[in-house]
Amino acid sequence: MTKVSFTVNGQAVALSLDTRTTLLDALREHLQLTGSKKGCDHGQCGACTVMVNGRRINSCLSLAVMHEGNEVTTIEGLGSPESMHPMQDAFVRHDGYQCGYCTPGQICSSVAILEEIKAGIPSHVSADLNAQPRVTPEEIRERMSGNICRCGAYSNIVDAITEVAGRQA
Template sequence: MSTPPQLSLSRRDVLKLGAGSATSMVIPTVVAEAQGNTAGARAPVTAEVAFEVNGKPRTLQLDTRVTLLDALREHLHLTGTKKGCDHGQCGACTVLVDGRRINACLTLAVMHPGAKITTIEGLGAPDKLHPMQAAFVKHDGYQCGYCTPGQICSAVAVLQEVRDNIPSHVTDDLGARATLSADEIRERMSGNICRCGAYSNIVEAIEDVGGTRA
């Protein structure tokens, strides 16, 4: 049995191996370089991804590490979707992908070929607001407005989840139809943080659009 080659890694190589989200791309290269074999070691840096954004087909040539959030903001210039924490903790980057809400900062753009993506710009326009946008204005569901695009996209998805009878963590009876109570709204919207504290107004706006506000 042949003896496996011994790797001689420098401190810099070790640091490369722990370089966050790029680790999966760096490790094969570092190991190959340490073995003295660099031919074909690097994975492709870019890839083409085609998807539908706000009803329009878009094709981008992207670094495979680019997040969906950065693809939307930096490459398509759809800056309504906000970068808040960039760690999936605040919900400011919420968009709809094939009708389901996701944190755009936590997913790579190349993971969504053929997807139908809707950002806040695709929900409505100033002269033709989406009902949820109009409700946020009516009920003053925002203050600084930074989290508002993500809040609205998430709220639209919440109503669809209820229509699809998808339960939440506070749903009492999993055999019954899902309801749009205030407790359900607060639980389903808990991933969207409003640092200004407009939560009660946001609940009122969602109840209004959902037809449950007295």
């Protein structure tokens, strides 16, 4: 067992964990924050996406003890049913989900990719690596492709993200 401390959604937590515990299982099993999902446990599906220090990661591919002092944001930290984040609200209105299992990961990625674009980070489909990338459907689809939605809500998700990006700009 190893002690580790970090913040989750702004709250400090201190855990004593089996070193084999992933960040995802620390959140789901130890902190009972089950919004982050385990779809594959192998970094293949993106359902476990959370933000660590402002960057999205697959929390299943990361051991909890590697996150000493980090700031973790999960879907629960973005908003609540009573007070949804604009992206959560847009997903509801555009029906950007069906079964809901990939949805927290999709929403965390959605929020994160808009920050990535704003920060000028290029993607595989950015024509000019030195130019400021723009929020286009092509950029959104490329950047979101690590988040699988087997229900196939992609077309609606892109609409939701596009709307939020437009409002932000």
